[in-house]
């Protein structure tokens with residue numbers, strides 16, 4: 479019996495997992511001597527590929543100075559610099575950055591900020607949230623309440639979660655009705671902009687986000703964009719919300735922030751939000767502070783990753799990947815396919831329930847490709863350095879069983 483408890487799996491039925499001993503670029507080298515092309519970039523985080531010389535160097539240089547120091551009562555340059563750079567590159571008005579250690583926690587922070595924003599103004603009744611159906615914002619308790627559970631994911635916790643409002647993406651009328659009837663108790667509307675990742679790579683329109691911004695302003699509701707999956711170029715723009723040309727009040731970043739090197743995340747807030755905490759009253763301070771927030775190693779690698787994004791034309795690379803994914807997948811025909819969705823460096827084939835997903839994964843592995851399908855979704859979100867030949871191998875593996 480394994481001492482190591484793995485995520486999202488019935489341990490009693492778990493197969494032996496491939497053991498990775500090293501990784502470089504998009505390649506995972508296995509203990510067995512085989513290698514696999516990683517089609518998932520480790521849950522969409524390793525945006526520049528594994529073992530990148532510039533990222534390694536940034537970490538090595540930082541570790542000679544200090545691996546960690548707390549941000550409670552102390553400060554340091556890597557965190558200050560990263561906050562400055564994030565303010566510069568994120569949508570206009572997001573002028574303050576709060577660090578934490580994972581995407582889930584950064585979304586919790588966003589929710590707490592929204593709730594306390596109204597509490598600080600004497601309106602504690604504004605504490606409920608509106609979220610999109612099929613959303614996912616992480617696995618901690620608060621964010622599970624804004625993720626709709628499919629039949630398996632968070633069902634075991636339903637009874638302990640606060641009840642929130644759920645709306646369908648692209649249905650502006652429904653959103654307006656929910657806001658109209660409940661705005662006095664709603665603190666925030668939280669979305670994954672343009673693409674709902676873990677919910678099945680569901681795409682929806684930038685127009686909906688624009689309308690949501692207008693409605694949030696009209697009904698005095700904060701607009702939270704969770705860019706943990708979509709940020710840092712994944713869908714073609716540096717941030718997905720850029721496609722809508724509006725700014726959220728709060729934006730959450732994770733995964734690609736540190737190029738998948740170290741768990742870290744950021745919750746960026748507008749001056750409007752920050753100002754509601756800026757007061758002589760200590761009770762109005764923001765009450766959160768993870769031990770590893772602003773970890774210097776994480777900040778150093780994030781700064782270098784952002785420099786790489788600038789220097790290496792990542793957005794052009796993503797546009798090229800999108801073209802290749804379209805070329806390889808758009809004309810695939812199969813009775814098993816319900817829909818193919820492609821945007822930026824993301825492709826998802828939604829299949830019907832006749833497809834044996836375990837077989838899809840096993841066959842892909844035989845072809846040297848690491849796929850991790852879930853639900854009815856066979857997807858790729860590769861590192862941006864993936865070559866055309868590697869994309870072809872990935873898409874061949876995705877469609878092999880169809």
Ligand SMILES: Cc1ncc(COP(=O)(O)O)c(C=O)c1O
Pocket residue numbers: 521580581582583585614615616617670675676704705706707708732733
């Ligand atoms: C949109 C979104 N938000 C939040 C999270 C949670 O991030 P983490 O796994 O770092 O806690 C994820 C993870 O997949 C995500 O896709």
